[in-house]
Amino acid sequence: MTESLDPERMACWRAYIEASQRLFTQIEEDLRADGLSFADYHVLVLLSEAPRQRLRMGELASRLVFSPSRLTYQISAMQRRGLVTRQSCPDDRRGSEAVLTAAGLLALRDAAPHHLASVRTHLMDDLDDAEVACLTRVFERLGRRLHAARDASSTPADN
Amino acid sequence: MTESLDPERMACWRAYIEASQRLFTQIEEDLRADGLSFADYHVLVLLSEAPRQRLRMGELASRLVFSPSRLTYQISAMQRRGLVTRQSCPDDRRGSEAVLTAAGLLALRDAAPHHLASVRTHLMDDLDDAEVACLTRVFERLGRRLHAARDASSTPADN
DNA sequence: TAGCACTACTTAAAATTTCAAAGAAGGACC
DNA sequence: GGTCCTTCTTTGAAATTTTAAGTAGTGCTA
Numbered sequence: 001m002t003e004s005l006d007p008e009r010m011a012c013w014r015a016y017i018e019a020s021q022r023l024f025t026q027i028e029e030d031l032r033a034d035g036l037s038f039a040d041y042h043v044l045v046l047l048s049e050a051p052r053q054r055l056r057m058g059e060l061a062s063r064l065v066f067s068p069s070r071l072t073y074q075i076s077a078m079q080r081r082g083l084v085t086r087q088s089c090p091d092d093r094r095g096s097e098a099v100l101t102a103a104g105l106l107a108l109r110d111a112a113p114h115h116l117a118s119v120r121t122h123l124m125d126d127l128d129d130a131e132v133a134c135l136t137r138v139f140e141r142l143g144r145r146l147h148a149a150r151d152a153s154s155t156p157a158d159n
Numbered sequence: 160m161t162e163s164l165d166p167e168r169m170a171c172w173r174a175y176i177e178a179s180q181r182l183f184t185q186i187e188e189d190l191r192a193d194g195l196s197f198a199d200y201h202v203l204v205l206l207s208e209a210p211r212q213r214l215r216m217g218e219l220a221s222r223l224v225f226s227p228s229r230l231t232y233q234i235s236a237m238q239r240r241g242l243v244t245r246q247s248c249p250d251d252r253r254g255s256e257a258v259l260t261a262a263g264l265l266a267l268r269d270a271a272p273h274h275l276a277s278v279r280t281h282l283m284d285d286l287d288d289a290e291v292a293c294l295t296r297v298f299e300r301l302g303r304r305l306h307a308a309r310d311a312s313s314t315p316a317d318n
Numbered sequence: 319t320a321g322c323a324c325t326a327c328t329t330a331a332a333a334t335t336t337c338a339a340a341g342a343a344g345g346a347c348c
Numbered sequence: 349g350g351t352c353c354t355t356c357t358t359t360g361a362a363a364t365t366t367t368a369a370g371t372a373g374t375g376c377t378a
Contacts, residue, residue: 004275009283012295017201019302020179021224026305042176058356065180070335072358077334094343094356116163122305124168127297134293136171138286143178146185146281217326229365231328236364253326253373 023122030118034111039064039074041115044083044108047100054099056089083107182281189277193270198223198233199242200274203267206243206259213258215248242266 005013028038036044046063047053055063061071075098078084083104089095127135164172187197195203205222206212214222220230234257237243242263248254286294 004272005279005283008288008291008295009279009286012286012291012298013278013283015295015298015302018222018224019298019305022302022305022309025224026308056356057358061357063177065177065184067336068357069337069359073334076358089356092344092356094341096357113163119172120164120168123301124164124172126300126304127168129167131293131297132167132171134290135297136167136174138290138294139171139174139178141285142282143174143181145285146178146181149185150181215326216328220327226366227327228329228367232364235328248326251326251374253371255327 026122027115027118030122031111031115034107034114036107036111039066040078040083041108041111043074043078043098044100044104044111047084047098048105048108052099053105054087054097056095056097058095060098078104185281186274186277189281190270190274193266193273195266195270198225199237200267200270202233202237202257203242203259203263203270206257207264207267211258212264213246213256215254215256217254219257237263 024038031038031041042064043060046060047055057068057071057075060066060075061068064071066074075084075086078098079086082101085099085101087097087099089097124132183197190197190200201223202219205219206214216227216230216234219225219234220227223230225233234243234245237257238245241260244258244260246256246258248256283291
């Protein structure tokens with residue numbers, strides 16, 4: 001396999017993939033104790049922070065990095081459990097918005113301390129400030145770039 | 160939401176989650192051009208590096224961070240496509256091993272350059288050496304710790 | 319060497335995710 | 349106002365993943 005990645009970067013990539021996989025698995029498992037998946041939790045957080053505690057489906061999908069149909073399913077499931085409600089959008093009748101319910105907010109408030117503790121113990125407590133700064137810089141830059149690239153590719157052409 | 164995570168670490172966590180999600184999505188999408196999922200590719204890599212190009216199901220599952228039944232499905236699917244073969248283990252008849260086929264090796268050789276280029280362009284080309292070193296250190300440590308924690312929790316008790 | 323607890327893996331059914339079409343509005347143009 | 353193209357979201361079927369049992373085989377203990 002001709003190495004198109006130098007050994008340092010290859011090791012970096014592998015460590016990142018494996019550790020991230022383990023971390024996500026662990027965080028999900030901890031969250032399950034509060035009856036939520038990570039996706040559930042993430043939806044609740046985003047809605048709780050949004051003005052009027054509601055977001056358009058498209059906006060939510062984009063922030064969660066979910067496909068539209070995955071989000072439809074996700075929100076339907078949360079709706080069945082009473083965590084969110086769906087309302088059709090007043091100004092654009094094609095659209096609909098997910099709205100946080102009181103029960104949803106409650107569920108978030110219940111789970112948040114455990115979840116944040118889980119993030120601390122599994123990841124953050126082991127990082128010093130310099131490492132936190134490095135990760136933040138790297139991943140914010142990466143996220144911005146990938147987000148921009150996706151927008152560009154959905155736009156007609158750049159010839 | 161009482162912040163059990165200071166703002167810097169919260170921002171770090173969010174950036175990490177979102178960028179990682181976008182990155183995995185992108186890498187998967189690129190790999191699909193060669194007819195492989197990331198899981199397929201990862202299996203092929205691990206088998207190609209193993210002695211006699213074969214690994215026990217359990218070992219493979221542990222390295223991929225897959226549940227046993229997910230791996231059973233994954234290997235069955237790859238077997239249907241001729242990328243791997245399954246052989247029952249000579250020394251422990253409960254076990255079976257996944258074995259790389261010639262076609263599997265070919266598929267890996269075909270896909271590898273594209274995949275590695277994809278990792279470079281989406282991630283590595285944007286990182287300087289210090290950042291690579293930092294990520295490697297952080298994620299190797301994290302991976303080791305989470306792996307050890309999992310082993311410990313599957314072991315009876317520690318009283 | 320029978321009994322029992324445990325390990326490795328598979329299977330079956332349910333839940334989730336993807337993929338490929340829808341449907342239902344908006345908006346531009348004539 | 350009637351086409352045509354695009355966007356926002358949902359649907360339905362297929363593929364994948366999880367969850368809960370099941371099947372064998374191992375190996376300790378008595």
